[in-house]
Amino acid sequence: MEERVWINLLMDFYGGLLTKHQRDTLELYLMEDLSLGEIAEETGITRQGVRDAIVRGKAALNQAEENAGIVKRYLEFRERMEEVRAMAEGNESLITKLDAAMEIWEGE
Numbered sequence: 625m626e627e628r629v630w631i632n633l634l635m636d637f638y639g640g641l642l643t644k645h646q647r648d649t650l651e652l653y654l655m656e657d658l659s660l661g662e663i664a665e666e667t668g669i670t671r672q673g674v675r676d677a678i679v680r681g682k683a684a685l686n687q688a689e690e691n692a693g694i695v696k697r698y699l700e701f702r703e704r705m706e707e708v709r710a711m712a713e714g715n716e717s718l719i720t721k722l723d724a725a726m727e728i729w730e731g732e
Contacts, residue, residue, distance in 0.1 A: 630655060633695050634685035641688055646681035653678055701729060 632654055639647050653674075663674045670721045689695050712718040712729055 631682055631685060633699075634689055637694050637698070638685050638688040638692075642681050642684055646677050648682065649677040650681045651675055698729070704728075 635650060635654070642650070647669070649663060652658045652666065660665070660671045660674045664671045667674070705722060709719060709722050712722060
């Protein structure tokens with residue numbers, strides 16, 4: 625999986641564990657696709673400070689996943705649900721129940 629996609633997933637699950645500075649910096653970098661220089665200008669810190677926040681934020685997210693493994697389990701669950709969904713093709717009642725289960729997991 626591409627690193628940017630992986631870090632975005634980690635942000636969805638563990639972003640609340642980061643400092644506000646790390647979270648805001650990672651959001652600007654990943655979601656707004658701003659360069660280090662653009663983030664530095666917008667936040668009033670140095671490019672090195674931006675880089676440090678990104679590196680530390682990514683490390684904290686990866687450590688949280690290593691400890692908890694929630695994203696890995698989520699991805700495995702989704703994969704299995706897609707397999708079952710494909711097997712249930714034509715059974716609208718079962719597909720409706722599968723979709724409801726996914727909504728519970730994804731919090732929708």
